[in-house]
Amino acid sequence: MNNIDSFEILKSIEKANKLTLKHHSNEITLERAIFLSWWCDKGDCKFCYMSTQKDRIKESSKAKRQVNNIYAEAEMCARLGWNIEFLSGGYESFTTLEIKDIAQNIKNITGKGVWLNTGITNELDQFGDEIIGITGALEVANPKLHDEICPSKPIDKISEMLSSAGDLGYKKAITIILGLGETLDDLDYLIDYIKLNKIDRIIFYSLNPHEGTEFENESQPASLYYSQVVSTIRLNFPKIEIICGTWIDNLANIGILILSGANGITKFPLFKMFASRYGKRVEQEVKWTGRSLKGTFTDIEKLGKEESEINNEYTDFIKRYIKKSKKI
Template sequence: MNYIDKIKNFENLELIAKAEKINKKEGYNTITLERAIFLSWWCDKGDCSFCYMSTQKNKIKDPKKAKRRIPAILAEAELCKRLGWNIEFLSGGYDSFETEEIKSIANDIYKITEEGVWLNIGITDDLEEYGEEIIGVTGAVETSNPELHDKICPSKSLTDIGNMLDKAKDLGFKRAITIILGLGETPDDIMYLIHYIKDHDIDRIIFYSLNPHEGTEFENSSQPASLYYAGVVATIRLTFPKIEIICGTWTDNLANIGPLILSGANGITKFPLFKMFGTKYGKRVEEEVHWTGRELKGTFTNEKQLGSLTSTFNSELDSYIKRYINEALANKFK
């Protein structure tokens, strides 16, 4: 019986146990906290039927006003550095920033964090423009069912995403893909995902559970069951022992974290950092990691690591640093 059959036959706990043996063998002892940094709330495509940005296209009259201020972006990166968080990737909708602008932002983040940053900016032909400020490129595959992908994400061709990832490999960049569970896929579709990872030599996979946004066709849908989610992650860990796995969950599903880590997650993501810092929710994240026996890189509770109200990188960031820290402290007792 293969791994997919075990999911279908409700043998997910067995998959999780087998995945944990791989985790121990590979020495996956540290869990990272990951945060996507958004560049804009605008996407020129705006037709992915699950996405919040699809509800904004007709509301935003001037896309330039949906762009975040660059000092705010860099201040967020600086605080991630202080708190020991990884930057999951820079994320922006199509045509929100020009390539030159994204490269400049990535360069400044590289100076702050001393690490290259991942990109998740859609299908791009400009990868040659980037250098050491970029560690890798993320393709928004979104679902493990190709027919479903064409329906849900009509403007993001899987072939074009694959070609971009192959080009990234040729240029020496790492490759990642994102997958959202709960869009209508079935366990049988995992085989397509496995082939896609092999075909494009993927280094990193980021799983999310569906977040049903109001105004989308999924607004009344349920998030995927925790053991199904864990079973899918365990299957990927068992099939690809050395791949990096990041798992996203939401504040109403923090109990997913422990099983996802045992299933193979190397990092966890999708948290409102400054709203959760120092709260019972932030503490719960740390407890979930603790009871898996892993060491957590980064903090959700150590107020001292917030540091000074001024930037150590550029004084233009000071007002945003102060705002973010004050927001974190204001939420501390909630």
């Protein structure tokens, strides 16, 4: 699409906004992915910082997070009213049964099952009601580019996993990163993929160029391009849940992405931004869309006591999170 019609983009956003309000609540959620590890056995997605970590051994204590740290983070999310976007980790960092146990404990903490984004697996039948849904890391909205950029994540294997998830009664989601070389013309493929695989949720991110990757010198996608992608998906799928990620240096994207169809926003360094001018900016962006915000990015009182309300073994980590949040 070479001829950009800004008027048509604005009309698309307006229609998407009306459609979102018709089929969804007025509430915008704050979403946080909880990472289980910084190791990936694949380690070859060309945009991912894990592709720069190949020299780190899998057994390194830095590769896997301490589970009590994970649980403390989940407790803090519950205190602040944040949703857990999904549990995410690199391939082979945790076993299926370990992930199941982590998910169950988080459900016990938050009262909600969790989404998973832990790679392609054929062991979904090992999970139970601690899981809400399964996320396929489709990543690139162009199959040819996907094969080049994510060579160890075959699309057909992702689709097979999502099909199995549906058969087991789980919801299905995909992640898409914008700025990897795709264009608006690739939306036809993405729309067909959502239809064919009966996707319930889509999570968009903008490229975050990591040093040492092939994309380190690339720019993040333009805000109106991002919004056109989101509004197009909303117009084609009125009831789908859309989560949009943006970075601390692009907070001005939030308002337009919400008006384009986003139900939730994500990809923030929560405890570094909390109660800072950045956290206030997030809340202002939501306010000016006319939406209400579920959870808080500024209310110090919601941080609560420096002791865990769930398990004393989490307390040291709770203290660190609160200290980090009050530091700014």
